[in-house]
Amino acid sequence: MPTTKSPGVYVKEAPSGSHTIGGASTSIPAFIGYTPNGVKNTPTLVRSWKEYLTQFATEFEPSAEASGGKNAEDTPPDLSPLYLAEAVFGFFANGGAQCYIVSLDSNIHATDMLGKPLTALAGVRDVSMVAFPSLWAFTEKQGEGKEVKQDPISATNGAALQQKLIDHCAAMGDRLAILDPPYDDKNSKDASDKQVADYRSKELTTKQAFGTLYFPWITVPGLDKEHPSVTVPPSGHVAGVWAYTDATRGVFKAPANEALKGVTSLAATLTDDTQSPLNEAGVNCLRAFPGRGLLVWGARTLTDPTDDDWRYLNVRRYVSFLRRSILDGTLWAVFEPNDERLWAGLSRTVTAFLKDQWRIGALQGPDPGKAFYVICDASNNDATSIKNGEVHCDIGVAIVRPAEFVEFTITQKLETS
Incomplete structure (x- = not known):
């Protein structure tokens, strides 16, 4: 109580x-x-x-050095700075607020380029997505002696690098990889859905839920006079859609049925029939719909199609969100006395958090008891675990899954007198 004799109302704050x-x-x-x-x-x-321009990209001129070649005649123009810049621009244009940039060395062989960046990213806790939009712009040496030349990175080596991204995300457990399929802009101006299905079945054969693949590439207005219009990988724009959906609806909402901003056209036109096999393979498609524009029209991971637990992107992302949130929010319990009071405190803390998640619609069930459970008591903390310095807290959640297929039954009814 303040030491004052003036009449009035006084508030005392207490922890x-x-x-x-x-x-x-x-x-x-x-x-x-x-x-x-x-x-x-x-x-x-x-x-x-x-800020990106200031720190990383004062110009977007094609560079032979970035391709790993020194002879401009033997080295195709490198578009990797442009692809990365377009991805960052698309991210901010579609609702993103902040991102990390990891700039690669130009003198490292293409197949070895991800070692140091992924090691560095392992120490950044707030990253929740990883993308490599420049991948298909890099080249690799082919041939020997006078026949040496720089060719675009092969689908096999590109898939191997993408697998490294997925493995990194799986090891971290709190992030997902947004991947782009290969696209040959020299020999084919229209990417084929069959080519992408081939790539998914023969090259990028992963069954891990920590990766996503988006098709087709997108055409955007260029960032400079040299590239008034350019076809680029969609991962940067898609990352912006993920960020926008998280901010407006929540991470539990599938980041799909959302418009792509800053995109003029798609590199391939898909129909329901052409999308069906891609959707089953876990390839998320971008579609054009009359009157609605260009939409993200898929929300699956690259897990096995029969894996019902991790099929949907929002489920995998939401569990990663819960994992990181609970991990960070319960650090206070470390080195506390391992007894009933600690177990009750952990149970209250996690229950309060999950109840808030249920209230905003992230968990399904008519009441919190049907939406989740938290067990942290003597039933899962026996004498052995206490001696080992362990506290066990078992959590189960009923996560909302997206309505991917909406069906209506329409029946004609004859008017009767």
Whole structure:
């Protein structure tokens, strides 16, 4: 109580002793690629397109050096700085707020380029997406002696690098890879759905839920006079849609049926029939719909089609969100006395967090008891676990899944007198 004799109302603040869990970030991607400027192999946070330009990309001229070649005649123009820049621009244009940039060394062989960047990203806790939009712009040496030349990276080697991204995300457990299929802009101006299905079945054969693949590539207005219109990988724009959906609806909502901003056309036109086999293979399609524009029209992971638990992108992302949120929000329990009071405190903290998640619609069930359970008591903390310094807290959640197929039955009814 303040030492004052003036009449009035006084408020005294006192600590409650309770702990709360705040939701972890789910909207920050890491973009990997070559940039003309900037520190190499070190994740750098940028919060706007202008900041990216200042730190990494004062120009977008094709570079022979970035392709790993020194003879301009033997080295095709490198579009990796452009692809990365377009991805970052598309991310911010579609609702993203901040992202990490990992600039690659230009003198490392294409198949070895991800070692240092992924090691560095393992130490950045707030990354929730990883994309490599520059991948298909890189080249690799082919032939020997006078026959040596730089060819686009092969589908096999590209898939191997994408698998490294997925493995990194799976090891971290709190992020997903947004992948782009190969696209030959020299020999084919229209990417084929059959080619992408081939790539998925023969090259990118992973069955892990920590990866997603989006098709087709997108055509966007160029960032400079040299590229007034350019076809680029969609991963940057898709990452922006993920961030926008997280901000407006929540990470539990599938980031699909959302418009792509800053895109003029798609590199392939898909129908329901051509999308069906791709959807079954876990390829998320971008579609054009009359009157609605260009939409993200898929929300699956690359897991096995029979894996009902991790088929949907929002389910995998939401569990990663819960994992990170609960991990960060219960650090206070480390080194506390391992007894009933600690178990009750953990149970209260997690239950309060999950009840809030149920209220916003992330968990399904008519009441919290049907939506989740939390067990942290003597039933799962016996004498052996206590001696080992362990506390066990079992959590089960009923996550909302997307309505991927909406069916209506229409019956004619004859008017009767």
